[in-house]
Amino acid sequence: MKKSRVLSRIVIGLTLLFLFAPIAVLIAYSFNSGKSTVVFQDFSFRWYQNLFEDKAALAALRNSVVLAVVSTLISTVMGTFAAYGISRMRSRFFRSTVMSVTNIPMMNPDIITGISLMLMFVFVGTMLGLAESLSFYTMLIAHINFSLPYIILSVLPKFNQMDKAMPEAALDLGCTPMQSFFKVELPEIMPGVLTGGLMAFTMSLDDFVISYFTKGSGFQTLPLYIYSMTKKTVTPKMYALATIIFFVILTLLLISNLTDQDDGKNHKAKNN
Template identity: 65%
Template sequence: MKTLSKVYTALILLFLFAPIVILIVFSFNGSNSTAVMSGFSFQWYEELFHNSNILEAVRNTLVLAVASAVISTIMGTAAAVGIFRLRSKYLRAALDTVTNIPMINPDIITGISLMLMFVFVGRFFGLSNSLSFWTMLIAHVTFCLPYVILQVLPKLQQMDKSLPEAAMDLGCTHFRAFLKVEIPELFPGILTGMIMAFTMSLDDFVISYFTAGPGFQTLPVLIYSMTKKTVKPTIYSLATIIFFVILALLTLSNLVDSDTDKAIKEARKKKKAKNQAN
């Protein structure tokens, strides 16, 4: 049974990673074939760093991801606080439903629906092309918002209600109590929400595809137009770089996580020892 489970785990991991390994190997291909390996070279990496289209798309993607993460985090955190304090049950149910829509709807529906609205509004104002960086930013903030809200809301529910009350009893205003007491309590949720928003924006293709203007291309949209034609291994070297960046980030965050876990455990132990000593 144990060996069976090990073999099974290995097979699933093989299935998940074989294509990625193949990409990495072929990014060093000496020829421009994407099926036959002949020789070893860095030529595709060189070409990648000389391709101004790709570099610009990388820059665009990062700018868009940072902007939509920041906006959706601020608006989403405020929204979560508002939703949490809402007294009307109906209003709360309505907001919950609306918040769920972008997560349940297929991306293609979200993308098409926003595109149709932008085109309609553009036509209304007599613009020949209404899609731009701004329409994409609106789209990205829209699909990032629910993830931020869903990360912050549980932290609000876990928070000890007497904390902000105590702060106000001690002379804090509502706003100061919120800044000094609630925000630090919510911070882990806010941070996770922001990271999720950032990565969702970074990775999104479908919604970007429908809302991207001709002047502003993100990396996934560019990759799409590149893979419409036969591809050179440049795209593989790009994938390889992305892979190792992600690997490094995930490993780092895992290390940080286990460090904080350890720190928390040790602090608890010390507290326990102290209590026992008393």
């Protein structure tokens, strides 16, 4: 018993060390006043200041947030309704076909999803005689595309677990189908919708590969900006950016963990 405990600590400890050591290096050197990644000169916020004065970085951040918000909203609404429809499909064949197609963007390598969309956009754009085939909208379509399976996969189980008698009772008591959906079914599936939405939002902020192939010339997201930064010699400005991203994700994860716990409490309250 004791031996396996020690082993467990060693294994988990080494794994976490491996995962976090490189990130810790970036965070440490983001506070270095010099450019070197070997000598730590002085503690300073110089690179943070540098970052906040960088207009391109701020524009990229704004673009990323706009894109993530819009694509999350559209994919969450479309995906939630899709999960509702799929959970109520009678034909097994149709349901499994829809699910297989839904899973394609998740199973395919990002590079192929990106290339395939780009080929279609370029083809259609050339056919329509557009000066530029790729734009904010092509990227938006791409982001909705890879978000949808994650929304559906987190909402669908909630529909399947739900007591089917509840919406029926609502209908019996005089609700219209729409009312029953918004008053009975939506509150039940809400945790799944939120999980899926949060996932879609983070994935949209994080995506590089698919965005790289479907980007228009005037619209740069944060990952695309990071890519262009790492093409040249990198200044610690990038480390400052990485540090900020790290703490934002940490906060998001903490929030989602806390809401999970609240969820459990609510359930307990209901049962009492």
